[in-house]
Amino acid sequence: MGIKERAFNFSAGPSMLPLKVLEDAASQMTSFNGLGESVMEMSHRSKEYKEIMDAAEANLRDLMKIPSNYKILFLQGGGTLQFSMVPLNLLRNSKKADYIITGSWAKKAYTEAKKFGDIIVAASSEDDNFTYIPKTKKEDFRADADYVHITYNNTISGSHFNSVPDVGELTLVADMSSCILSEEIDVSNFGLIYAGAQKNVAPAGMTMVIIREDLLGFADEKTPVYLDYKSHADTASMYNTPPCYTIYIAGEVFKYIKEIGGVKGMHQRDLDKANKLYDAIEGSSMFTCPVKKEDRSLMNVVFVTGDKELDSKFVAEAKEIGLINLKGHRSVGGLRASIYNAMPAEGVDALVEFMKKFESENK
Ligand SMILES: Cc1ncc(COP(=O)(O)O)c(C=O)c1O
Structure with missing residues (x-):
């Protein structure tokens, strides 16, 4: 397909999807696997959809080598809702969290978290327009912080953590919205990873959350049910209607990545x-x-x-x-x-x- 029919799209997100995935999905658009219904029209409780969802989860687990003590959640609300869900669920003891500010998204995550607890900036590169990643050592974080939050790849300023910061025994949370599946990650270094789908994975509408099981169940009882990770972990992301079609495309992208190495x-x-x-x-x-x-x-x-x-x-x-x-x-x-x-x-x-x-x- 030439450049005129299909441009090279350098958008920061939503962004390009693999042509093969789009063409396959197009061929299945009106009748998925001969069922006479589109994935868009399928009940999320159906056997056929459950197979799609299970395969998507299994392939993501396989691709990222996600250990069995981590849950994978497919949620809505974008990266932005995670800016609230993370503090609502993980401020579980001291109600303190330390943020590394490396760009506008990190700052937004920090600003939102401040509504819920004692949140500080542990390090920042704002002094030089976010053109670098600040170096930190574990002593830079409060020993009783409930978690440390980083933005692994900074979509706007164009920077990226080239190594995982040492946070000692603390729980590390990473926003990987703009780099998930672009590099091998040792998931066990993190308590929680989240990523909106619309850059490396699928159309907009779905956010992946990879959470260590021992971090589930700490949300305050007044937390809206959708915002409690446990609601989704206990129901395999079927607490309510999930973003079905986006999950389907994500699953196709996962298969595609597996096929190409x-x-x-x-x-x-x-x-x-x-x-x-x-x-x-x-x-x-x-x-x-x-x-x-x-x-x-x-x-x-x-x-x-x-x-x-x-x-x-x-x-x-x-x-x-x-x-x-x-x-x-x-x-x-x-x-x-x-x-x-x-x-x-x-x-x-x-x-x-x-x-x-x-x-x-x-x-
Ligand atoms: C690193 C990062 N985090 C969070 C967001 C916000 O994501 P959303 O628009 O899905 O809420 C973005 C959006 O581009 C992003 O690049």
């Missing part, structure tokens, strides 16, 4: 794509990346020309040749290429080629 294989592809793009930025005299080299994201490549008009011209001309959504986040401006799992290598090649051409024409 699992998370390890995916990571290698992501690394190759990101290296190519960062090398192009480094090699150019027009574009620069503000993020400290060792903290750069493989998923969200942020760069600028230093001239707002030139940035806009770049976005507009790129769009004309099918390289779409390259505008930086409205809060920071500049340019951003989100190159999630489903972005083909050819998309990055086309972008690099366009960057060179643009630079030579706009010297």
